[in-house]
Amino acid sequence: MSETLESAIRDISQACGNDRSRMMDIVEAVQAKYGCVSGEAMDLIAKQVSTHRVEVESVVSFYAFLSEQPKGKVVIRLCDDIIDEMKGSESVAEAFKQELGIDFGETTPDGVITLEKTPCIGMCDQAPAALINNEIITYLSSDLAREIVRKLKKNPDPKKLVGRLGDGNNASHLVHSMVHNNIRLAGEVIFSEMAPGAGLKNALALNPQEVIRDVKTARLRGRGGAGFPTGMKWDFTRQATGDKKYVLCNADEGEPGTFKDRVILTEKSDLMFEGMAIAGYAIGADTGIVYLRGEYAYLRPLLEDVLARRRNDNLLGNDVMGKKGFNFDIRIQMGAGAYICGEETALISSCEGLRGDPKNRPPFPAQKGYLGCPTVVNNVETFCKVARILEHGPGWFAKMGSEGSSGTKLLSISGDCAKPGVYEVPFGIKVREVLDLCDAEDTAAVQVGGPSGQMIGMNQFGDSICYEHLATGGSVMVFNSTRDVLTIARKFMEFFVEESCGFCTPCRVGNVLLKEKLDDIIEGKGKSGDLDYLESLGATIKAASRCGLGQTSPNPILTTIKNFRSVYEAKIAAGKVEEGFQPTFDIHAALQTAEGIAGRKSVHA
Amino acid sequence: MAKPKVATTSLAGCFGCHMSLLDIDDRILKLVELVDFDKSPVDDIKEFTGRCAVGLIEGGCANEENVRVLQDFRRHCDILISVGDCAINGGIPAMRNAVPLKECFQEAYSTDNRLGPAVYNPDNQIPNDPEIPLLLDKVYPCHEVVKIDYHLPGCPPPADTLWEALVALLSDKPVALPYELIKYD
Ligand SMILES: Cc1cc2nc3c(=O)[nH]c(=O)nc-3n(C[C@H](O)[C@H](O)[C@H](O)COP(=O)(O)O)c2cc1C
Ligand code: SF4
Ligand code: SF4
Ligand code: FES
Numbered sequence: 001m002s003e004t005l006e007s008a009i010r011d012i013s014q015a016c017g018n019d020r021s022r023m024m025d026i027v028e029a030v031q032a033k034y035g036c037v038s039g040e041a042m043d044l045i046a047k048q049v050s051t052h053r054v055e056v057e058s059v060v061s062f063y064a065f066l067s068e069q070p071k072g073k074v075v076i077r078l079c080d081d082i083i084d085e086m087k088g089s090e091s092v093a094e095a096f097k098q099e100l101g102i103d104f105g106e107t108t109p110d111g112v113i114t115l116e117k118t119p120c121i122g123m124c125d126q127a128p129a130a131l132i133n134n135e136i137i138t139y140l141s142s143d144l145a146r147e148i149v150r151k152l153k154k155n156p157d158p159k160k161l162v163g164r165l166g167d168g169n170n171a172s173h174l175v176h177s178m179v180h181n182n183i184r185l186a187g188e189v190i191f192s193e194m195a196p197g198a199g200l201k202n203a204l205a206l207n208p209q210e211v212i213r214d215v216k217t218a219r220l221r222g223r224g225g226a227g228f229p230t231g232m233k234w235d236f237t238r239q240a241t242g243d244k245k246y247v248l249c250n251a252d253e254g255e256p257g258t259f260k261d262r263v264i265l266t267e268k269s270d271l272m273f274e275g276m277a278i279a280g281y282a283i284g285a286d287t288g289i290v291y292l293r294g295e296y297a298y299l300r301p302l303l304e305d306v307l308a309r310r311r312n313d314n315l316l317g318n319d320v321m322g323k324k325g326f327n328f329d330i331r332i333q334m335g336a337g338a339y340i341c342g343e344e345t346a347l348i349s350s351c352e353g354l355r356g357d358p359k360n361r362p363p364f365p366a367q368k369g370y371l372g373c374p375t376v377v378n379n380v381e382t383f384c385k386v387a388r389i390l391e392h393g394p395g396w397f398a399k400m401g402s403e404g405s406s407g408t409k410l411l412s413i414s415g416d417c418a419k420p421g422v423y424e425v426p427f428g429i430k431v432r433e434v435l436d437l438c439d440a441e442d443t444a445a446v447q448v449g450g451p452s453g454q455m456i457g458m459n460q461f462g463d464s465i466c467y468e469h470l471a472t473g474g475s476v477m478v479f480n481s482t483r484d485v486l487t488i489a490r491k492f493m494e495f496f497v498e499e500s501c502g503f504c505t506p507c508r509v510g511n512v513l514l515k516e517k518l519d520d521i522i523e524g525k526g527k528s529g530d531l532d533y534l535e536s537l538g539a540t541i542k543a544a545s546r547c548g549l550g551q552t553s554p555n556p557i558l559t560t561i562k563n564f565r566s567v568y569e570a571k572i573a574a575g576k577v578e579e580g581f582q583p584t585f586d587i588h589a590a591l592q593t594a595e596g597i598a599g600r601k602s603v604h605a
Numbered sequence: 606m607a608k609p610k611v612a613t614t615s616l617a618g619c620f621g622c623h624m625s626l627l628d629i630d631d632r633i634l635k636l637v638e639l640v641d642f643d644k645s646p647v648d649d650i651k652e653f654t655g656r657c658a659v660g661l662i663e664g665g666c667a668n669e670e671n672v673r674v675l676q677d678f679r680r681h682c683d684i685l686i687s688v689g690d691c692a693i694n695g696g697i698p699a700m701r702n703a704v705p706l707k708e709c710f711q712e713a714y715s716t717d718n719r720l721g722p723a724v725y726n727p728d729n730q731i732p733n734d735p736e737i738p739l740l741l742d743k744v745y746p747c748h749e750v751v752k753i754d755y756h757l758p759g760c761p762p763p764a765d766t767l768w769e770a771l772v773a774l775l776s777d778k779p780v781a782l783p784y785e786l787i788k789y790d
Contacts, residue, residue, distance in 0.1 A: 580679040585750045587672060593706045594739040602669055603735050 006044055008033065013048035020049040021371065023059050023353030027066055028334055036070040062355040062501075064118065064337030065294045072107045072114035074156050076148075077131040078140075080117040081124070081256050082491045083414045083477060088141070089128035093117075095142035099149035112156050113149070119339065119495050120256035121295040124414035124477075125182045125421045132158040134297040136179050169266050174302040181263050185437060187424025189388050189397070189408045190381070196270045197315050199391035203278045204323045208238060211282040215386060218394035219406040224250055224342075224379030225449065225473030226548070227405070230386065233376060236366035238283045240374035245285035247276050248351065248370060248377045251292045252335055252342035255450035256495060257475030260410035261380040263422045265292075265299050268384060269306050273330060275383025277320060278390055279376055280328040288330040289370070291347050294337045303332060339499040343547050344377040346501065357501050358547035379473070381410055402428030405466035413438045415478035427466040434476060435461065442480045445564070450475035451492035452552035454559040455485060485564045486522050486571065492556035493518060500549060507550030510541035514557055525583040526572035531561055609658035609775055612682060613645040616671040617698040617744060618664025621761045622689040623647070626661070628764035636768075639775055644681075653681045659774055660685045661767075662753075665695040666745040670738035679751040684774060686755040687747045688767070693756050699744040706742060755780065759789060 012029045016022035026045055030037045037045075042056040060066045076096065080089055093104070096115055100108055107114040123129035126138035135158040137148065148161055165171040166180040183191060203211050216231030237245060249272060253261040264272060276288040292300065307330055310316045318327045333351050335341050341350045345359040348370050369375025378386075385407060389397045398406045405427035411434065414420045418439035425434070435443050447455050448465065449472035456463070456470070463469045465476075479488065493515040502508045517534055520526055538554030545551050561568060581587065591602050615623055623646060629636065642648045643657050660682030666672050678685060690696045701709050710731045747753050757770055766786040773780045 578676075580676040580751050582749060582751060585745070587669070590672075590741040590743075590745070591669060591739055593742045597707055597710060597731060598733045598739060600733070600735075602739050604669065604673065 005034075005041060009041060009044040009048060013045060018049050019353075020051045020055070021351075021353040023049070023056065024333065024336065024350060026353075027056065027060055028336060031066050034070075035073060036067050038068060038070075042068075058355050059353065062338065063294075063335075066336055070107075070111065072112050074112060074133060074152055074158055075114045075116060077116045077118040077121070078104075079119070079121050079123065079127065079129050079131075081120040081495070082488055083120070083124040083257065084127040084129065085491070086415065086483070087127040091142045092128050092130075092140045092145045095145035096149065099146045113152060118295075118337065119498070120254070120258075122253055122259040122262045122293070123179065124257055124259055125412065126180055127414070131295055132161060135159060135162055136177050136298055137161060137163075138178055138180070169302060172302065174305055175266065175298060177298050179262075179266070179298075181266060182421030183263060183267075184413075184419050184421040185423040185425065187408045187426075189400070190264065190268060190271070190384055190410060190424050194268070194271055194387075194391075196274065196310065196313065197321060199387035199389075200274050200277055200281075200315060201321060203281055203390045204321055204326065208282045208284065211278060211390065212238065214389060214394045215282075218385075218389045218397040220382070220385055220389060220397070221405060221467060222379055223381035223385065223409065223473065225255065225452070225471070227467040227471060230378060230382055233366060233378075234279065234282050236364070237374045237376045240367050242374045244287075244371075244373045245283050246370045246373055246375040247279045247283070247285045247288040248344075248347065248365075248375055249276055249288065249290040249380060249383055250342060250344065250347060250377055251290050251296070251380050252339075252347060253293055253296070253380075254339035254342040254499075255452060255473055255475050256492075257414055257447065257450045257477045258412050258473055259414075260412040260422050260474040262296060262299075263412075264380050264384060264410070265296065265303065269303055270310070271384040271387045272380050273306065273310055273383075274315070275378075275386040276330060277316065277328050278386050279378065279383065281320075281323075281326055283374070283376055285376070286327045286329070288328065289351055290330060290332045291335060291341070291351060292332055293335045293341075297334060300332060300334070307332075338501075339495075340501045340547075340549055343549060345547070347377060348375065355501075357503055358549075360546070381474075401426045402464065402466045402468070404468045409465070409472075410474055411465070411472070411476050412474045413476045413478065416440060416443065416480040416483070417478045425465075428464045430462055430464050431456070431470065432461040434465065435478065438478065440478045440480075443478055444481040444483065445479040445485050445488075447475070447477040447479070447488070448472050450477075451495055451556050452548070454555060455489070455563060456559070457563045460563070485560050485567055486518065489556040489560045490515065490518050490522060493553075496549065496553035496556075500553070501547075504544070504546040504550065506541045506544035507546070507553060510537060510545075510550075511553050513537060514541070514554060518557060520584055521568060521571050524571065524574060525586075526568070527583040528572065530572065531565070531568055534558075535561060608639065608641045610643040610655065611640045611645070611659045611661070611771070612643040612653065612657045612678065613647060613661040614663065614674055614678060615646060616662065616664035616674060616692070616747070617667035618689065618691045618696070620646075620663070622661075622663035622692075625689075625759075625761035625764050626767050629768045630764070632768055636771070639772070653677065655681075657682045658684065659771065661688050662686065662692045662747050663688050663761075664691045665698060665747060666741060666750050667698050668738040668740050672741070672745075672750055675747060675751055684754045685747075685751065686757055686770070687753045688757050689762055690758060690760045692747045692753075693758055695744040695746050696760070699746075702743040706740060709740075758787065 016025050037060045045056050046053045128140040129138045163178050170177050170179045220230045221227040320326050338356045340346045341356040346356040350356045365375045401407045411423045448470045497511045500507045538558045541554050644650050644653045660678040687693045715729045
């Protein structure tokens with residue numbers, strides 16, 4: 001090798017201006033080049049950006065896509081979330097294991113292929129799916145898994161695995177992926193034709209306060225899940241003191257079952273960038289950052305291309321659209337496989353080159369955000385809505401949707417239905433209507449808003465989807481009557497246990513306790529006080545956790561207890577234990593070893 | 606009115622906790638005025654004769670017999686107390702929990718590979734008489750096997766601790782032990 005590790009790291013760091021706040025870019029580049037960020041590499045990086053080794057190490061150890069130990073040239077990450085499991089990911093997992101001769105978390109002895117599991121990668125509508133380096137493989141089967149391994153053994157280039165290309169921009173040479181958009185219902189806000197610059201031009205004809213007034217008049221609320229009024233957020237940020245301000249776009253899309261931003265990023269990124277520029281004008285920012293989840297790295301070349309075109313067309317850059325003094329540009333920051341980085345303050349930490357730890361609030365990002373400057377963080381879809389509001393006027397937008405939730409919402413629907421995909425519907429639509437749209441039959445339960453949302457049963461199918469009733473950032477998972485809600489809740493709890501950043505005890509420890517108790521109940525070891533225990537512990541975790549993850553993580557259990565109590569009760573009643581024993585004590589299991597050694601059964605058996 | 610009954614047992618314990626109970630000295634006379642002893646090594650009653658107010662458990666569960674006796678205590682006693690660190694944590698016997706059961710046996714009985722001590726056991730037999738209770742895979746603290754109402758820590762808990770706790774329970778008072786009785790350092 002002509003290039004030493006030292007010179008490579010010098011080049012990589014220099015390309016990032018030896019700026020320690022660009023740590024994510026530096027370590028991601030090293031990981032991509034060497035398959036790991038070794039101790040030696042960490043020392044070198046620390047020296048290069050004038051920080052301590054521990055700062056580098058804390059980042060490397062935090063993110064799922066970074067590692068100190070060497071990984072294979074090819075990393076297969078199979079989604080093992082609930083939707084994929086329902087579509088047969090277990091047999092795919094078996095096939096991968098057999099064909100590779102290794103287990104999950106291991107690397108083949110020749111160091112070529114690493115096998116891992118990952119939570120939702122945003123391909124639920126074409127599950128089972130896997131991420132192989134940056135390539136997305138959809139509609140997996142055990143046969144396909146075997147074929148993939150054979151091909152990789154011959155030629156370890158995941159790009160060669162991409163089968164028939166998907167529709168729309170997925171087929172462009174910049175994306176070249178087999179992902180399908182699955183746009184099932186194209187509404188007029190997101191999916192209608194757009195002329196780049198139309199919304200921005202109208203915005204620049206107003207003053208910043210008037211732009212914010214229009215966003216407020218449209219009654220736009222954030223599409224990322226929490227539903228905070230966007231105009232109000234912008235107003236706070238505009239009024240906050242600070243020379244430098246930032247616009248951050250949250251394209252982390254980590255909530256399992258959510259994949260609508262994927263489709264926007266593929267087909268309508270112009271709208272998103274336009275909305276960001278409008279936000280920049282409104283709050284007085286000259287820099288925008290799109291935080292793109294690592295799983296969507298395959299979309300980056302396309303996004304860079306759109307950005308380049310917009311710069312060319314003066315929709316970005318200096319004196320945007322001829323507006324003297326309004327300069328605005330956008331860069332893309334890649335994430336590295338951490339759900340918590342979708343939480344806005346963790347997202348800011350990550351952009352700053354730190355572990356994805358949430359920050360204390362107050363101060364809110366509007367006062368002190370990215371690098372301590374006033375910052376607006378909005379979801380991908382929120383920015384798109386802004387661009388349309390400025391294009392067509394707030395009245396046009398506010399007329400759609402329901403009283404407290406104006407406009408349309410993209411839903412990403414997956415699970416037991418004939419037509420999984422993306423639907424643009426007006427807010428206020430009933431769950432039942434949604435189920436009809438996607439051709440769901442025999443539906444017994446619907447998870448609205450992902451694991452952090454709620455699991456509802458049939459008696460709530462008449463409720464409407466909007467911030468006042470059933471809120472969702474887009475995730476709608478459909479389950480038919482053959483599915484077990486307890487197993488689904490357990491899967492979601494596993495997700496939260498895995499993704500908790502570990503900063504605060506209620507979330508780090510509490511979720512494990514919740515999951516263990518749920519395990520007991522599922523295994524027939526439940527006892528009568530268990531539901532009270534789960535409810536009170538769940539309430540404590542929600543009240544005492546520091547960020548939105550912990551504040552919503554007990555929801556899979558709490559909402560299934562609320563809406564499917566009889567399922568729990570039946571399980572607990574069925575698991576009768578021998579008189580006097582704790583339900584968790586199994587005398588037969590405890591004696592098994594000794595019976596094996598003695599070669600006989602217990603005399604009491 | 607008949608006196609309430611107390612039962613005691615030593616499972617996987619060393620009888621040190623029972624010794625500590627006897628350490629209440631002359632108060633044992635008061636205790637006998639207060640209660641009758643049922644199943645207990647103190648009076649050598651082998652089977653329960655009726656319902657008991659309080660059961661004192663020394664030692665954790667190392668074998669099947671321990672488990673059955675404990676189960677019997679739970680059936681017969683209104684209040685069960687784990688007395689001493691073995692009952693509460695498994696104690697010294699639980700040191701074997703880190704070693705697979707098979708290796709424990711080999712260490713104790715086998716003369717193979719000079720693993721075992723000086724036992725004359727040319728056939729490397731592991732005792733296997735149906736009369737000998739089978740060992741559990743590990744030593745369990747009592748509360749993992751049955752519900753335990755109170756824990757009195759100590760190795761052993763001091764006589765005064767046992768006395769104060771028993772008297773409070775038998776006279777329906779809250780068990781409010783002063784700090785000196787539950788501090789161990
Ligand atoms: C654990 C956690 C994960 C989140 N993930 C995302 C996400 O992937 N995308 C997103 O837009 N918002 C996510 N949010 C919400 C953001 O914190 C924030 O509210 C949102 O980006 C604000 O934008 P909006 O007002 O336009 O919705 C997440 C929140 C939490 C607590
Ligand atoms: S609630 Fe969970 S994810 Fe949020 S800061 Fe605490 S430990 Fe981290
Ligand atoms: S706690 Fe101490 S005194 Fe009591 S049985 Fe165990 S070793 Fe013996
Ligand atoms: S891609 Fe597997 S659940 Fe979303």
